[in-house]
Amino acid sequence: MFRIKGRVPRKVLTWGLPTAWGAMAISYKLACPLAREDSLGARVVTSAVFFAVGTGLIVHVRQALLRELRQVRKVAGAAQSALLRPPPSRVDGLNVAAAQLSADRSACVGGDLYEVIATEHGVRAVMGDVRGHGIAAIGTVAAVLGSFREAVHDEPHLDGVLRRLDRALARHLRERSCDEPVFEEFVTVLLLEIGRDGEIAALNCGHPWPYLLSGTTVEPLARTDPLPPLGPFPLPPELVPLPCGSLLPGDSLVLYTDGVEDARDAKGRFFTLQTALVEAVRHHPITSQTILRTLFTAVLHHTKGRQSDDIALLVLRNDRTQVQCSAPSGARGTARPTTTNPQPTNYL
Incomplete structure (x- = not known):
């Protein structure tokens, strides 16, 4: 029971943060007047916003994959120790x-x-x-x-x-x-x-x-x-x-x-x-x-x-x-x- 409850926050972080970042980028593009301007400054700001969002998504996905890899290695190591016991x-x-x-x-x-x-x-x-x-x-x-x-x-x-x-x-x-x-x-x-x-x-x-x-x-x-x-x-x-x-x-x-x-x-x-x-x-x-x-x-x-x-x-x-x-x-x-x-x- 406690194990199931402990997984909920991790799933929220895994899917919630990318969703929030994506929503922020879309909201900025649709609702912010600066995003619709054609000036050089507006384009630089828009590019910086999307670059930050994209970088955050890449870092988050990488960390999630590393967590999954560590978990797989931990489970595999436990299985190996139980199977090939000393x-x-x-x-x-x-x-x-x-x-x-x-x-x-x-x-x-x-x-x-x-x-x-x-x-x-x-x-x-x-x-x-x-x-x-x-x-x-x-x-x-x-x-x-x-x-x-x-x-x-x-x-x-x-x-x-x-x-x-x-x-x-x-x-x-x-x-x-x-x-x-x-x-x-x-x-x-x-x-x-x-x-x-x-x-x-x-x-x-x-x-x-x-x-x-x-x-x-x-x-x-x-x-x-x-x-x-x-x-x-x-x-x-x-x-x-x-x-x-x-x-x-x-x-x-x-x-x-x-x-x-x-x-x-x-x-x-x-x-x-x-x-x-x-x-x-x-x-x-x-x-x-x-x-x-x-x-x-x-x-x-x-x-x-x-x-x-x-x-x-x-x-x-x-x-x-x-x-x-x-x-x-x-x-x-x-x-x-x-x-x-x-x-x-x-x-x-």
């Missing part, structure tokens, strides 16, 4: 840091998506990139993220999660096509599952492979060709998650969208993510937050803050403690990671 700093023994930066400064929203959730099947993470950016991408991000947040708990296998995302995207695109044409809409998606022993399984649909940081070594998690992005092509009948080794205690995974590696400087040179990661692991102590800060600082310095695509980064670091087993020392995989809370936690 993940917990710790998820089942993994230290998590994530952030995104939209290329659409007018809307403050982007088409990138990410989420990390602990389930009874392991920690499951998604990183995706919707074609395009801005307010039009919010609906697609909502459809994919909403489906992921439900499917990770319901589906025992990673391929079932991906099929749920594919069906949710197809439904969303069908609904959008009723209101507007949808051409070549697609979403790149990377799904990861990290087990209690640190074993990593992945399904990749057109997304860049993340980097695995182990000590001072920085390598891609996998080098196989991904599947096509979701949307244009159906998924194959058989989906087998790709084993990608282990995320041992002290190791980190850096997931990102292609806006990071596509970022260019003033001379057109691309940003080298692997080189920046090598520099990031030299800092001590190494945490997910320091890696994230180092990368964002490097990207913004490289582009001077003028990137042409959305940027999203998600860092997962295994902070689980090691319990030594009876296997021979020095063998990789002889330590069993544990946490103070051995049961996965539902963060929804």
Whole structure:
């Protein structure tokens, strides 16, 4: 009720002032004797009156448009914050840091998506990139993220999660096509599952492979060709998650969208993510937050803050403690990671 009443004065100012200025200009032209004289002085006065009225109208319209733009940005930013909520700093023994930066400064929203959730099947993470950016991408991000947040708990296998995302995207695109044409809409998606022993399984649909940081070594998690992005092509009948080794205690995974590696400087040179990661692991102590800060600082310095695509980064670091087993020392995989809370936690 109070919100409705508060809008009345704003509407009065929006429409009342231009109407009053226009009425004053017309009244001056019709009723003032000076406006009908042909002398130079009368013409100068008449021109000044109409110039003042026109300037006032332009300034008023500009201020109204700026108010509307600020309101749109505020609403879009709130929607983005509610949809792409910050993940917990710790998820089942993994230290998590994530952030995104939209290329659409007018809307403050982007088409990138990410989420990390602990389930009874392991920690499951998604990183995706919707074609395009801005307010039009919010609906697609909502459809994919909403489906992921439900499917990770319901589906025992990673391929079932991906099929749920594919069906949710197809439904969303069908609904959008009723209101507007949808051409070549697609979403790149990377799904990861990290087990209690640190074993990593992945399904990749057109997304860049993340980097695995182990000590001072920085390598891609996998080098196989991904599947096509979701949307244009159906998924194959058989989906087998790709084993990608282990995320041992002290190791980190850096997931990102292609806006990071596509970022260019003033001379057109691309940003080298692997080189920046090598520099990031030299800092001590190494945490997910320091890696994230180092990368964002490097990207913004490289582009001077003028990137042409959305940027999203998600860092997962295994902070689980090691319990030594009876296997021979020095063998990789002889330590069993544990946490103070051995049961996965539902963060929804």
